[in-house]
Amino acid sequence: MFTVLFRTIILYFVVVFTMRLMGKRQIGQLQPFELVIAIMISDLASVPMQDLKVPILYGIIPILTLLFLQTIITILQLKSESFRKIVSGSPSLIIRHGKLDICELKKQKLTFDDLMEELRLKGIYNINDIEFAIFETSGQLSIIPKTELIPVTRRDLNIHIAQDFLPITLILDGKINKSNLEIIHKDDEWLKNQLKENKIMDINNVFIGVLDTKNRFFFQLKQNKKGDVV
Numbered sequence: 001m002f003t004v005l006f007r008t009i010i011l012y013f014v015v016v017f018t019m020r021l022m023g024k025r026q027i028g029q030l031q032p033f034e035l036v037i038a039i040m041i042s043d044l045a046s047v048p049m050q051d052l053k054v055p056i057l058y059g060i061i062p063i064l065t066l067l068f069l070q071t072i073i074t075i076l077q078l079k080s081e082s083f084r085k086i087v088s089g090s091p092s093l094i095i096r097h098g099k100l101d102i103c104e105l106k107k108q109k110l111t112f113d114d115l116m117e118e119l120r121l122k123g124i125y126n127i128n129d130i131e132f133a134i135f136e137t138s139g140q141l142s143i144i145p146k147t148e149l150i151p152v153t154r155r156d157l158n159i160h161i162a163q164d165f166l167p168i169t170l171i172l173d174g175k176i177n178k179s180n181l182e183i184i185h186k187d188d189e190w191l192k193n194q195l196k197e198n199k200i201m202d203i204n205n206v207f208i209g210v211l212d213t214k215n216r217f218f219f220q221l222k223q224n225k226k227g228d229v230v
Contacts, residue, residue, distance in 0.1 A: 095133035171209030
C-alpha cells in the first residue's frame with residue numbers, strides 16, 4: 001500500500017515538473033503536438049501506478065524523453081518557419097470583409113452553428129460586422145471588427161446600449177428553417193421576397209440566410225471548390 005502511495009507521489013511531481021517546463025499554455029491553447037505529448041505523459045504515468053510489477057523508472061524515463069522531444073520541437077519551431085507550419089499548421093482566414101470563406105469553413109470541419117457560438121462568446125452577433133476572423137492553430141478564433149464598429153465604452157458615449165434579440169438562422173445550406181421563421185412571425189412568402197430583393201432566384205444557391213440583431217437579412221451564396229460564388 002505504501003509502495004503505491006510513494007510511487008503515486010513521485011510520479012505526480014514528475015508530471016507536474018514536466019508540464020511546468022513545457023510552458024504556460026492552457027489546455028485549450030495547446031498546439032496539436034503539445035496535446036499529443038500531454039496525453040502520452042498521462043498514460044505513461046498511470047502504468048507504474050496501476051501495475052507494481054512495472055519499475056517506476058519505466059514511467060519516469062519515457063516522460064522525461066517526451067519532455068526532451070517537446071523542447072527540441074519548440075526550439076526547431078523558433079528557428080524554422082517551415083518546420084513550424086509542418087508541426088503546428090497555419091492560421092485559417094474564416095471571414096474576410098464580412099464574408100464567410102465557405103471552402104475554408106468546410107476544410108476546418110467547422111459548422112456554421114459552431115462559428116456563431118464562438119462569435120457570440122466574443123460578444124459579436126453579426127458576420128457582416130467582422131473585417132477578419134482567423135481560426136488560429138490552437139483552435140481559438142481571433143476576431144477583428146470593422147473599423148467603424150470598434151467598440152467604445154458606454155461612458156464615452158453616455159448612452160445605454162441594449163441588445164434587442166439574437167441573430168436567427170433562416171436558411172442553412174439551401175434549406176429553410178421553418179421553426180425559426182415561426183419564432184420571428186414570418187412565413188415563406190416573406191423569405192422569398194427577401195431573396196428577390198437581393199436578386200436570388202434559387203434558394204439552393206444560398207449557404208446561409210440570417211436575420212441579424214439589426215433586423216437585417218444577411219445572406220451568403222455557396223462557393224465552388226475554387227472559392228467562386230455559385
